[in-house]
Every structure is written in C-alpha cells, then in structure tokens.
Amino acid sequence: MNTPKIWVLVPAAGTGSRMQSETPKQYLSLNGQPVLEHTLNVLLQTPQLAGVIVALGPEDERFGSLAVARDPRVQPIVGGRERADSVLAGLRYLAKRAASHDWVLVHDAARPCLTVSLLHSFCEKVASETEGGILAVPVADTLKWVEQSTIGRTVDRSHLWAAQTPQMFPLFTLTQALDAALTEGVPVTDEASAMEWAGHTVAVVPGAPGNIKITQPQDLALAALILRAQEES
Ligand SMILES: Nc1ccn([C@@H]2O[C@H](COP(=O)(O)OP(=O)(O)OP(=O)(O)O)[C@@H](O)[C@H]2O)c(=O)n1
Ligand SMILES: C[C@](O)(CO)[C@H](O)COP(=O)(O)O
Numbered sequence: 001m002n003t004p005k006i007w008v009l010v011p012a013a014g015t016g017s018r019m020q021s022e023t024p025k026q027y028l029s030l031n032g033q034p035v036l037e038h039t040l041n042v043l044l045q046t047p048q049l050a051g052v053i054v055a056l057g058p059e060d061e062r063f064g065s066l067a068v069a070r071d072p073r074v075q076p077i078v079g080g081r082e083r084a085d086s087v088l089a090g091l092r093y094l095a096k097r098a099a100s101h102d103w104v105l106v107h108d109a110a111r112p113c114l115t116v117s118l119l120h121s122f123c124e125k126v127a128s129e130t131e132g133g134i135l136a137v138p139v140a141d142t143l144k145w146v147e148q149s150t151i152g153r154t155v156d157r158s159h160l161w162a163a164q165t166p167q168m169f170p171l172f173t174l175t176q177a178l179d180a181a182l183t184e185g186v187p188v189t190d191e192a193s194a195m196e197w198a199g200h201t202v203a204v205v206p207g208a209p210g211n212i213k214i215t216q217p218q219d220l221a222l223a224a225l226i227l228r229a230q231e232e233s
Pocket of ligand 1: 010011012013014015016017018019026055079080081082083084086087108109110111213214215
C-alpha cells in the first residue's frame with residue numbers, strides 16, 4: 001500500500017470578533033506578513049504533504065493577494081458558519097480527492113507560531129497512533145470556577161491540558177465522526193471533541209507554550225515577540 005499522505009486543512013473563515021478589529025485577524029500584519037501567510041508557510045513543510053485546503057469566509061477578498069495563494073499545493077474553499085462547519089466543508093472537499101488511508105491535519109489559521117520542528121515531531125508521533133492525536137499543553141495555573149466575578153471554587157487541574165492545533169486523524173474516520181457529531185448537535189470546538197464523542201482514543205502530544213492562538217488584541221504583539229524569539233534561537 002502507498003505511504004499515507006497528509007492533507008492539511010486550515011480553518012481560516014472566522015471574523016475574529018474577539019480581536020475587535022475591522023480586518024479579520026488571519027489577515028492582520030505580523031512582523032510584516034499577514035498572519036495566514038506565516039501559518040501557511042509553516043504548514044507547507046508538512047511531511048508527506050498531499051495538499052493544503054484553506055477554508056475561507058464567503059466574502060473573503062484578501063486571500064488571493066497572499067504570495068502563498070499562488071502555491072499550486074494550496075486550494076481555497078468556502079468555509080462555514082462555525083469553525084466545525086468550515087472543517088467539515090474541507091473534509092467533504094477532500095472526500096472526493098483523498099485516498100482511503102490518508103490523514104488530515106487540521107491547524108488554525110490563527111496559530112502562526114507553530115514551528116516546523118514541532119510540526120514534524122507531531123506528525124511523526126501521531127502517524128504511529130491508529131486513531132490520531134492532538135497537540136496540548138498541561139495547565140500551569142491554578143484554575144478557578146468563576147461566576148459574577150467571584151470565585152466559586154478551585155478546580156482540580158491535575159489532569160487538565162489545553163488543546164492546541166495541529167490535530168491529526170485518519171481522514172475518513174474524522175469525517176464520519178464530525179458529520180455525526182454535528183448532525184446530533186454535539187458541541188464541537190475542536191476535532192478531538194468529535195473523535196472523543198464517537199468513542200475513539202485520541203493521543204496527546206505535548207505542544208509548546210508559544211503555539212498560541214491569536215484571539216484577543218494583545219495576542220498579536222505576543223505572537224510577534226514569539227516569532228522574533230524563534231528567529232533568534
Ligand atoms: N466559521 C469559522 C470560524 C472560525 N474559523 C477559524 O477557526 C480558527 C479558530 O477560531 P477562532 O479563534 O474562534 O476565530 P474567530 O472565529 O475568527 O474568532 P472569534 O471567535 O473571536 O470571532 C480561526 O483560524 C478561524 O479563522 C473558521 O474557519 N470558520
Ligand atoms: C481548536 C482550538 O484551537 C483548540 O484549542 C480551539 O478550540 C478553537 O477555539 P475557537 O473558539 O474556535 O478559537
């Protein structure tokens with residue numbers, strides 16, 4: 001059997017409401033390059049890469065101006081109302097193009113600080129897992145359950161990890177799990193949620209604190225510092 005290929009799927013159809021910016025955060029300038037350009041330039045170094053599918057908003061008029069948009073391995077599609085809908089749209093696009101044993105690696109456009117070395121070590125570790133895996137980092141702070149700006153209680157964090165992306169799974173297994181979960185109205189905020197709901201075992205690979213998701217306005221400056229530190233290391 002041919003070596004399984006990895007299809008990269010990038011949800012990039014968000015409006016970035018928490019960023020409080022006119023420009024969708026995936027197009028904000030980060031050290032002189034749009035966030036999405038940084039993210040795609042890393043993802044194009046995925047091993048056994050079959051192609052990169054980018055789920056865009058229906059009115060997106062910015063993607064075509066990116067240099068990386070001219071890379072023949074990069075294919076834009078139209079995403080959906082929620083992140084999970086954008087991912088499912090990408091999976092449905094791939095259903096007609098991928099081989100049955102291929103993998104899909106999903107990575108947020110809003111996570112431009114993923115390093116190539118972490119991407120490679122993640123792919124190597126997860127490819128040996130039958131049902132896929134995710135990057136995650138253990139929670140380092142004491143966690144509080146808060147209601148009306150007061151502490152309800154302290155939450156036991158001994159088994160709590162913060163999920164990141166990439167998240168990588170057998171393509172058709174994830175497609176079936178995500179389609180079923182969304183049909184059942186299961187809340188899905190990452191791909192692992194659907195795989196867990198469908199009863200699959202998902203491996204956790206230690207991620208990096210620097211693999212942040214640009215979500216709030218202050219995250220852009222932090223991402224710039226992280227990228228500069230990566231360049232200097
Ligand atoms: N309908 C959507 C919503 C989000 N995303 C993508 O999913 C990733 C993570 O989502 P998030 O950080 O929530 O982005 P936004 O939805 O844009 O942010 P907000 O929730 O603040 O509006 C982002 O790369 C975003 O572009 C997507 O492809 N399709
Ligand atoms: C997928 C994710 O980045 C894992 O932490 C996160 O769930 C995305 O959440 P968002 O609210 O769609 O940004």
